[in-house]
Amino acid sequence: MSEAVSSLQSAEFEGLARVAEAGLQGMITLRGDLGARAVRAAVKAAFGVDVPDVNNVASAGHMGVCWMSPDELLLLCPHGEAEAKVAELGTALAKQHHLAVNVSDARAMFQVKGSGGREVLGKLCPLDFAPGKFEPGQIRRTRMAQVPAAVWMDGVDTFRVVCFRSMARYVFGALKAAADPASGVGVY
């Protein structure tokens, strides 16, 4: 069987920060009552972490749970496991009104790595990326130049960016422009 491919097949660019398409990533949108015990238990059982607080990310190994809205989570897992995880949630929440759907291929993910990452993203997203204001464990749904995106940090100097798959080339282009080595701002 042919290999599944991500939108930009791990293209990368080195500038103020290293910008790379992160390859295939399992992603599931879960909508439901995030306060419901059944939902929290199902998420914990399938992904090994608790439902995080508002604007936060919880992760353990390859699994992660991102808060997206008062009734929406973005669940992270290896690409090949997404369908099984959707089924697992479906079984666990059979009696609970919810929507779990595999969106792995509907999205593209980028990694922005390096000390310049805060500035690179600060040129594209209307967010305060100052140290102390945005740190690992936090997530924001925001606007990246002209398209929607979600941004979080999964380590010191390491950002993850998720956008729609069809916009991957645009987002990569915008990140490359923002990471132009001659365009450092010098504030972070």
Next chain:
Amino acid sequence: MSLRLRDGGRLIDRSARMAFQFDGRSLTGFAGDTLASALLANDKMLVGRSFKYHRPRGVVASGAEEPNALVNLAQGGTFEPNQRATTTELFDGLTATSQNHWPSLEHDIGAVNSSLARFLPAGFYYKTFIHPRPFWKHIYEPFIRQSAGLGKAPKDRDADRYEHFYYFCDLVVIGGGVAGLQAARVAGEAGAKVLLLEQSAHWGGRAPVDGGEIDGRPAEAWVTDTLAVLEAMPNVTLRSRCMGAGVYDHGYLLAYERLTDHAPQADGPRHRLWRIRTQQIITATGAIERPLSFAGNDIPGVMLASAVRDYVVNYGVAPGQRTVVVTNNDDGYRTAICLKQAGLDVPRILDARETGGGALMEEARALGIRIDCGRAVGKVQGGKRVKSVQVCAQKGSGSALEEVACDAVAMSGGWSPVVHLWSHCGGKLVWDDVQAHFRPDADRPPLGRSGQGFVAVAGAANGALTGAVADADAMARGVVQAIGLKPGKGIAPAETQPEELPIEPVWLMPAQAKTELKAKAWLDYQNDVKVSDVQLAAREGFESVEHTKRYTTLGMATDQGKLSNINGLAILSDALGQPIPQTGTTTFRPPYTPISMGAIAGEARGDIFQPVRETPMYGWNDSNGADWEPVGHWRRPYAYVRSGETVHDAVMREVTNTRENVGLLDASTLGKLIVKGPDAGKFLDMLYTNMMSTLKPGRCRYGLMCTENGFLTDDGVVARIDEDTFLCHTTTGGADRIHAHMEEWLQTEWWDWQVYVANVTEQYAQIGVVGPKARAVLETLGGMDLSAEALPFMAWADGKIGAFDARAYRVSFSGELSYEIAVPASRGQAFWDALLEAGKAHGIMPYGTEALHIMRAEKGFIMIGDETDGTVIPQDLGLNWAISKKKDDYLGKRAQERVHMTDPDRWKLVGLETVDGSVLPDGAYAVAEGTNANGQRNMQGRVTSTYHSPTLGKGIAMGLVKHGPDRMGEVLEFPGTDGTVFKAKIVDPVFYDKDGDKQNV
């Protein structure tokens, strides 16, 4: 003549020569020069022509307020008009040309305007509209077009890059003079996160030029020390060449950073627009000196007194060798003293005040300068340069008492605080009688969300023309507390400056100037507005300052009246016989000085001008002849053009091949929304005009969606996945819109319904396999049973096709046997490749959107956006079969019952066939007898879709026609735009396979 002095120039480096060109002539300056100082150093007194009269104009100022010295900079992709020479830093290789003249700066034919000046009074532009009427078109307009306009518009694409940067802080201090430095220091020491902006390349503002001591040290030394303190603070960020451009609601501030204007060979973006959110703003923007309004005050060589000493002290350039200083305040004496100390001649100081000034006057007198009090400039003599001034009594009408030869005039009419940024967001002003200027009214600041002021003003901008540092210190302490921090214990630095006597306002020089003098006394240099123009406007009834501004164009030029506004409104007040505060000011709007369009656009240029959405097969499409068509932000292949083919050829081939063999369509852009929950069926019954809750799992149904007003807004196939789950297909452009539409209803009206929606459009690559051989191609790949029995028309099923997890829908938008197959997007290209391979033996070819359109039109299927335009209801399109009569309600139902919607005269969908087989023009109207109330021809219908059908070998069209379905066979006339009239017969809109036998096999 102006010249470079042998010594001096604190900002220039005499060891670094810079070659530049002005109007094609090679000149040199030094590193640190501005273009203006370098031009003056080369005795270029004449640098441009005025806008209306084409008067010779020279440099008048030394900073952002400059109205005259505007030039075209650079060439080709970096060309930019209307750049101020006074704020353009000189670099090696700079090229500039002067503006607004023909054929040359020295010999300008347009200058004849000035002898016609009496025919171009205030409001002349508006008056030309009035009478005599034919004059406008044949005389005024061509004349005005020929003479108006400053710089040229760039012709080439901008070669530079730009960017935005979002920044958040507690306090932004705008202005890096001594007040701004002190304010930043106070806030920085209190622990606030501070951003300090300075528009020029240098810190300290005017203080190093104007002298005085701070904390017992020369101002310049204090600036250096304070800068070092600020640079050492991790919580303070300093940016020079970065102008605070505009203050907006809620502490939003735009700053304009010029990164490479001074070094255009450098890499990186040219400008950066800072988009800042801050709790508090301190504007320490200083003050601008006012010109004096005397006859000939626009002749090259007449300059602001402060600018004259700026050129001497900062650049070692003397604007003249014999300079007459004319002032109404003590500050003007500083220029005379500075010139004298530089070894230059000052034949006179004319002080309009009868009793003269204070300590500075004594100092000037001690230097041997002759000072005449109560005297004024009656008139400046000269054309392209100053030759002399006629001295008169300020209190008189301008009779010359004597004539003094000179080559420059330094004028000081007092100082106006730069209140722009304070005023942008609603800060109010108060008139200061003692200093004769408007200054910020601290009691009426711009208000933030809490109702508290978020802008404070410090230093000269606050009217503290002396004691600016102490003023800034006090202001900053208050602001620090507003941020919620505690100011430190330090005491404000002490300032030592000479005692000054009060200014005496002089709005017209001399006070009783004769008419011919007033007609040569300029207020607005750039737009050529004189004292006589404002007075004429007042006589003609323009009492509001905003009306006078627009009527005379006072303050409407690129400098936005930085020099002219206060003088102009003082003249207006005088003409109206009312005090200045009663007249008030015009509105201060951002940006403070013009900013580049590139900076506003930011990164959005070239490849990332706009997001282009790509399907998983985008790359293959692109390298296989796709002629791209934008559909929303998506790009879809219009046709796949082969070598030797025209686009039209390709479309015809694709239609024929799909009808005869099999075609492949990249349909991935179709919107796919999952709607799930116990109330999903009920919800979709409200959204669609037809019934969706009765759909069985495994089946598909075509549905229509309307707005609340009844108009058709989207359509598509709905598949029921299971009891609780539906998958709704939308149009390509409709996915995001319909998703938002669903969420809005769920969140605002039916919030108690248990329904969730997710947009999974991009999760799938969706491929249409269309044509009589479609099943054969799919069966070649093997896998799930796709027979008519297992998967009948309007059914769907999950399974494997070849090695691919797939969902197959038996739907048809072409009238052929057709499958739409969805596979995960990550395998889309692989599946496409597999289909092409499997289809080789069956003559498979991809087809684009135009072939899709033709085939759906042959079948009489409507297209959202073609047959609909926001005014069309489903009933107009004969889609009554898709409107449920059983349902109590759906969105649009009530609207469709309104009288206008049920009017039998509404235009309805029909097919149209030209009598000669030609193709009707798109959008053409069918004419009817008679004319309407406006004398226009009556209409009875219009074309909504029109194509050449290769299947039928003739033109086919759809259109909306009055009583159309009842008029089958009638021939209508459609005038084209080229004089031809197309004749078309009304026919059934289904041109091909009316019974649907071909799709149902």
